[in-house]
Amino acid sequence: MFKRSMKKLLGVAAAAAMTLAMAVVGNAEETVKLNVAYMPNYASLWSVLTGIDQGFFAEEGLEIKLWEFADGPSEIAAMEGGSIDLAYIGHGAHKLCIKGQATIFAPSSVHSTDRIIVLPSSEVTSVDDIANLKGKKVAYNAGSSSETALNGALAAAGLTMDDIEAYEMDATNMVAAMSSGSVDACTAWNPYSNQIMDNCDGALELEFSTNSVNLSSWICLPGYAEENRDILLRFSRALYKAMAYASQEDNWDYAVGLYAAQCAKDKEACMVETGDATWFGADDIKNGIADGTMQDYYQRQQQMFIDSGDVEAEVPLENYVMFDLMTEALDE
16 A cells, blocks of 8 residues: 555656646747847837846847847838837837837837937028028938928928928938038938038037927837737836836946947947937836826827828827736736
8 A cells, every 4th residue: 555655656746747847848948039120229229238138038038139220110111021020119100100000019218309410501500590491402211200300390490391302211321411412401310310410510410399209119010919918018027127227327338338239339429329318217107107198198299290291180099009018017
């Protein structure tokens, strides 16, 4: 009887050990590899690189492979093509989210000003005489924050796109166009705006206030959000840990160091980009959702696109912003 009992106990122990071993193997196999799109600037990389370096994504069983893109619309096109899973976008590409092409699952940063770079040939010397751009050649990147900034600058001066010679091009070509004097002004973003300022004698970068907010966010395709909510939760939990750390000014030097290494840039030159926006911490987002601040940001942003004609009519925020997922990830 004793032998039979021992055999039974040993059998149970062996089965338990096998189950544990299978669980360990199973967990190891659960690591998810994600192709993540970014743009070569601090705004795009400050949190995701921190999450990778601090091991927050690894803790969630996520392996992140970063892919560089020039702008948000290109990233969304890559997601639609199946080569990218998740992406960071700047302000301008949010109108594609409003139109249903992508879903926002996490906010990143916000700023309430835009910038335009002018050469002496533009005859613009301050924000008060932007109207002098009438008839001038101006470069912009369609569908991105560049186009949004240009429309804002023109509207502030009582002009429209019809009043200028508008040249659509990608951000890298803007650097060459401004350096050669082929255009008189442009709306670019870092790192391209810094390159233009360094390469163009007499260039001025003018900052002007807007009546809306410029947001940057993390996105995926709507279908991906429906099928992979757990992955988005895991990614968001890691991202928010990174944001809680890197949003603190004492840690900007660390985050800039990661960004400079990723993009092979001079770290000191990159430090200026920390002033480009307000970087959300996890508590900022959690409290902002609770008191309606975050919802107001996205609502005001949408209204700006409606006012500019980029979006035809108002769309419920819940159609494209996953506030429920944000709250769930922040509460865990």
